[in-house]
Amino acid sequence: MAAVQKTIDAVAALEKYEHGFTSDIETEYAPKGLSADIVRFISEKKGEPAWMLEWRLAAYERWLAMEEPTWASVKYTPIDYQDLFYYAAPKEKAGLKSLDEVDPEILAIYAKLGIPLKEQEVLAGVEGAARYAVDAVFDSVSVVTTFKAELAKVGVIFMPISEALREHPELVRKYLGSVVPISDNYFAALNSAVFSDGSFVYIPPGVKCPMELSTYFRINASNTGQFERTLIIADKGSYCSYLEGCTAPMRDENQLHAAVVELVALDDAEIKYSTVQNWYPGDAEGKGGIYNFVTKRADCRGDRSKVSWTQVETGSAVTWKYPSCILKGEESSGEFYSIAITNGHQQADTGTKMIHLGKNSKSRIIAKAVSAGKSDSTYRGLVSVHPKATGMRNFTQCDSLLIGKDCGSHTVPYIEARNGSAQLEHEATTTRLSDDQLFYAQQRGLSQEEAVALLVNGFVRDVMQKLPMEFAVEAQKLVAISLEGSVG
Amino acid sequence: MLKIENLHVAVGDKPILKGLTLDVPAGEVHAIMGPNGAGKSTLGYAVAGRPGYEATEGSVSWKGEDLLGLEPAERAAKGVFLSFQYPIEIPGVPALTFVRTALNAQKRARGEEEVSAPAFLKLVKAASAALKMDFDMLKRPLNVGFSGGEKKRMEILQMALLEPSLLILDETDSGLDIDALRIVSEGVNALRSPDRAMLVITHYQRLLDYIKPDRVHVLAGGRIVASGGPELALQLEAEGYDKYLPVAA
Numbered sequence: 001m002a003a004v005q006k007t008i009d010a011v012a013a014l015e016k017y018e019h020g021f022t023s024d025i026e027t028e029y030a031p032k033g034l035s036a037d038i039v040r041f042i043s044e045k046k047g048e049p050a051w052m053l054e055w056r057l058a059a060y061e062r063w064l065a066m067e068e069p070t071w072a073s074v075k076y077t078p079i080d081y082q083d084l085f086y087y088a089a090p091k092e093k094a095g096l097k098s099l100d101e102v103d104p105e106i107l108a109i110y111a112k113l114g115i116p117l118k119e120q121e122v123l124a125g126v127e128g129a130a131r132y133a134v135d136a137v138f139d140s141v142s143v144v145t146t147f148k149a150e151l152a153k154v155g156v157i158f159m160p161i162s163e164a165l166r167e168h169p170e171l172v173r174k175y176l177g178s179v180v181p182i183s184d185n186y187f188a189a190l191n192s193a194v195f196s197d198g199s200f201v202y203i204p205p206g207v208k209c210p211m212e213l214s215t216y217f218r219i220n221a222s223n224t225g226q227f228e229r230t231l232i233i234a235d236k237g238s239y240c241s242y243l244e245g246c247t248a249p250m251r252d253e254n255q256l257h258a259a260v261v262e263l264v265a266l267d268d269a270e271i272k273y274s275t276v277q278n279w280y281p282g283d284a285e286g287k288g289g290i291y292n293f294v295t296k297r298a299d300c301r302g303d304r305s306k307v308s309w310t311q312v313e314t315g316s317a318v319t320w321k322y323p324s325c326i327l328k329g330e331e332s333s334g335e336f337y338s339i340a341i342t343n344g345h346q347q348a349d350t351g352t353k354m355i356h357l358g359k360n361s362k363s364r365i366i367a368k369a370v371s372a373g374k375s376d377s378t379y380r381g382l383v384s385v386h387p388k389a390t391g392m393r394n395f396t397q398c399d400s401l402l403i404g405k406d407c408g409s410h411t412v413p414y415i416e417a418r419n420g421s422a423q424l425e426h427e428a429t430t431t432r433l434s435d436d437q438l439f440y441a442q443q444r445g446l447s448q449e450e451a452v453a454l455l456v457n458g459f460v461r462d463v464m465q466k467l468p469m470e471f472a473v474e475a476q477k478l479v480a481i482s483l484e485g486s487v488g
Numbered sequence: 489m490l491k492i493e494n495l496h497v498a499v500g501d502k503p504i505l506k507g508l509t510l511d512v513p514a515g516e517v518h519a520i521m522g523p524n525g526a527g528k529s530t531l532g533y534a535v536a537g538r539p540g541y542e543a544t545e546g547s548v549s550w551k552g553e554d555l556l557g558l559e560p561a562e563r564a565a566k567g568v569f570l571s572f573q574y575p576i577e578i579p580g581v582p583a584l585t586f587v588r589t590a591l592n593a594q595k596r597a598r599g600e601e602e603v604s605a606p607a608f609l610k611l612v613k614a615a616s617a618a619l620k621m622d623f624d625m626l627k628r629p630l631n632v633g634f635s636g637g638e639k640k641r642m643e644i645l646q647m648a649l650l651e652p653s654l655l656i657l658d659e660t661d662s663g664l665d666i667d668a669l670r671i672v673s674e675g676v677n678a679l680r681s682p683d684r685a686m687l688v689i690t691h692y693q694r695l696l697d698y699i700k701p702d703r704v705h706v707l708a709g710g711r712i713v714a715s716g717g718p719e720l721a722l723q724l725e726a727e728g729y730d731k732y733l734p735v736a737a
Contacts, residue, residue: 434576435539435540436576437576437577437578439538439539439560440572440575440576440578441578441586441590442537442559442560442561442564443536443537443538443560443561443563443564443568443569443570444564444569444586444587444590444593444646444650445561445564445565445590445591445593445594445597445650446561446589446590446593447559447561447593448559448561450561450589450593454578454581454586454589455578455581457580457581458578458579458580458581458629459579459580460580461580461581462580
């Protein structure tokens, strides 16, 4: 109840894209463009082992031989890959020991974004300080990771992946690329070649991670691609909940964000991965905004392992993203809960793939698309059943809500069943925000925008409830803000 | 007082209300009766400000303030409440959330302090008990899967919590069995007060046995064609609307 109230307050109080400010941070760039030398530059900057450089160069070679995919239902100006910076980092002394050494300008940015980076405040119980660990990635590098020491006490490793490459090379080498190989797709190959940072998480056997883990991505520098790499490994019988948040300044040019996220769940392990994506969507005429081309995949390789993806996608000019699960383990289970909201000229082509390989594996897909303005939204999903996946089950529900006359919503479900015992259910609805509902809510005292926010939050409620409490409120606000002005 | 003068409302190209004039002083309950298609629901929508039901001519004021220039939410904040003939389902929004959001939106609009969650729950518990409603039902999405009777009770519950001053009840009796009708009517009667005016729209005299009107008006052909005391309702029950139809034609 309180959350909905906050949504409504937020509509009244906030600007259209409140995170659109730019910041002047002294930044170190790699030379513009992409080449084997740039890949070497990045690897050297990070002080990586030789095998890592080889891995990157192999990815770069593969990328050169690949073509940008065109099958998604999105249109955008071609990206000039030689006109981008592949590395941008705030100038800093190396090896920060504490938060006090971080550039105060950067701390101010995170404070403005409402991201808690001050452990002391949290530990001291300062009012309003949320208790969750944060890895803050600014352009190409991680600037600070909180609660590392406290997490280490229970054996949880939570650190920038660049640091993990130095401190836990054996773990990184074992799992990196084991879920999303370098040759997986065009953007994944690009990411493998040039990724500069991201988060690394390892939860040891039997450990339930004592707090929410989160990474907060911020693109600040202009003309810069952000290529982060996240790797989460939940060892046998462990559990963790992880959240990523993203924002970027308002800039006229499009910016490329091509991330790769790999999750590995061993026997009886569970990973809950939530995303609140609020990249800059471009202006009212469709100028600027982030190209969000992301590969996210979970490998449920252990028996009875479980991965749950929850995403709230409100930002970006173009989204191309299909968080997926490979359900290898027996009785493994995959879930995908998605809210995709598009307004203005945004385009989103998003969905999931559930690849059932293990016996009695289960999957559940609930996708809610809300389209307004001149935007276009596509749900694209695949449920694939291997001959050995006896007793598998899937339930898919895709609901679309249209606001206004100029938006589009499409559902493209693929099913491949190669096992006679497969049980698949698919439900889909498309509705328009009804004038009856709007008037009813307005008659009871809600302004038009409050009414839209309340009705849309009702439409997406099933999915919203899957988010960790701390983030549900923010997500509800986002829903309201991203639909401002959608009813004329 | 509610003052409606020479109100003309067209829906699309079709004129529905054609010069309706009506006064309802505060403290009084007036019944609007009339045949199907006479414009009864249109009257309710026009006063509440439904888009598509704008006045082409005439005026509507409440307590001396013009309503026609206001948004529906602004009218609600000024005390206008329309109990719907067919209450709308709001999927995913629990009834409690909906009503509290509405109440606080109105309070903000009036510059009053918002109601806290615990205080609101206390209010709801008392009001729902009076209407013999199951409190758990209020945790469910508003009106979704509710029976016709439950929806009507929900309307009256919202009315009790929002404390409007101008109450328009559109066919509140339809879909109610006799017990529910009694409970709902008691709920409405509890809201009668010297500063409230009520407009009770109904087909049947039956409801007026429970909610006693001060005045009864016959709406036919988009106008008030006859007015009288409660006995007019009894007369209509006995004779039907036939004699008013030629007037309307």
